[in-house]
Amino acid sequence: MKRNIGFIGTGNMAKAIIGGIVKSGYTDPHDVYASNRSIAKLIDIKEEYRINVFEDNLSVAENCNIIFLSVTPNVYPDVIEEIRDGIRDDAIVIHIAAGQTIAQSEKHFQRKIKIAKAMPNTPVNVGEGMTSISFNRFVTEEEKEEIRALFESFGKVEFIDESLMDIASAVGGSSPAFVYLFIEALADAAVLYGMPRNNAYKIAAQSVLGSAKMVLESDDHPGKLKDDVCSPGGTTIESVASLEENGFRSAIIDAVKANMEKLKK
Ligand SMILES: NC(=O)C1=CN([C@@H]2O[C@H](COP(=O)(O)OP(=O)(O)OC[C@H]3O[C@@H](n4cnc5c(N)ncnc54)[C@H](O)[C@@H]3O)[C@@H](O)[C@H]2O)C=CC1
Ligand SMILES: O=C(O)[C@@H]1CCC=N1
Numbered sequence: 001m002k003r004n005i006g007f008i009g010t011g012n013m014a015k016a017i018i019g020g021i022v023k024s025g026y027t028d029p030h031d032v033y034a035s036n037r038s039i040a041k042l043i044d045i046k047e048e049y050r051i052n053v054f055e056d057n058l059s060v061a062e063n064c065n066i067i068f069l070s071v072t073p074n075v076y077p078d079v080i081e082e083i084r085d086g087i088r089d090d091a092i093v094i095h096i097a098a099g100q101t102i103a104q105s106e107k108h109f110q111r112k113i114k115i116a117k118a119m120p121n122t123p124v125n126v127g128e129g130m131t132s133i134s135f136n137r138f139v140t141e142e143e144k145e146e147i148r149a150l151f152e153s154f155g156k157v158e159f160i161d162e163s164l165m166d167i168a169s170a171v172g173g174s175s176p177a178f179v180y181l182f183i184e185a186l187a188d189a190a191v192l193y194g195m196p197r198n199n200a201y202k203i204a205a206q207s208v209l210g211s212a213k214m215v216l217e218s219d220d221h222p223g224k225l226k227d228d229v230c231s232p233g234g235t236t237i238e239s240v241a242s243l244e245e246n247g248f249r250s251a252i253i254d255a256v257k258a259n260m261e262k263l264k265k
Helices: 012-023 039-049 057-063 073-086 102-109 122-126 141-152 162-192 197-217 222-229 236-245 248-264
Strands: 005-008 032-035 052-054 066-069 092-095 114-119 129-135 155-159
Touching: 005 012, 005 057, 012 032, 012 039, 012 122, 032 039, 032 057, 039 052, 052 057, 057 073, 066 073, 073 102, 092 102, 092 141, 102 114, 114 141, 114 162, 122 129, 129 141, 129 162, 141 155, 162 197, 162 248, 197 222, 236 248
Parallel strands: 005 032, 005 066, 032 052, 066 092, 092 114, 129 155
Antiparallel strands: 114 129
């Protein structure tokens, strides 16, 4: 079935997804529609991807049968009220708001709507996204596979129970920010020792990419992969000991706890 794909809100996450589906060839830009209350942002995205843009959200709802609600969670109630009556019966609404449940969205819709709750991350823009997804009871098995194919066009997908969506948001949605901090810090250290920044970012980022690939593609535990880098009496174990002394691992666990606390508010 041919579907038009709509985005209500064209901020950072929507732009990353639009980039992902257009660059992967999953969809033709002519079949993509977007609205934003900021005309400047609409002009930008139209120039970048040649998609259709509207100043009003209802037009996107009326023209599309996959609709991303890509506004921040506080705006969900108003946006849902605006588009409620224009949503087509065959449409699947993809709700990406962190911390908002499917039940909350269903309550605002006040009618039977097919909802997928998806938690993507910005690397979807370069075909390396990670998206966790759950569905409400109105989405058929065939439609679930259609949504999987959409998200797989720009990365990996896990179907999870909705009760795990908050932790998926912290560990999948937010974690790229943690990784960028790590890469930035590694590169700053390289610059401290005289390396030009362009070399530093490439060496730091490719090392992170390769390490992640080892975790995904070998059957080894991350601890074993770490052990393999630490030559006896060598340099790496000195760094590992320093990271442990500075609470590296507990800092990451605390960061995830802070994320979960915020999601509860
Ligand atoms: N940024 C990320 O990495 C991720 C974000 N998300 C979720 O995506 C959603 C959007 O987040 P971001 O893109 O980061 O925020 P953002 O602030 O960059 O984008 C939101 C956009 O919505 C527009 N907007 C605000 N009110 C509107 C309205 N009434 N009608 C139409 N457009 C309106 C704003 O102008 C803005 O462009 C949030 O619900 C967030 O939880 C989920 C996963 C990852
Ligand atoms: O910062 C946020 O609230 C969103 C959710 C996951 C990533 N960004």
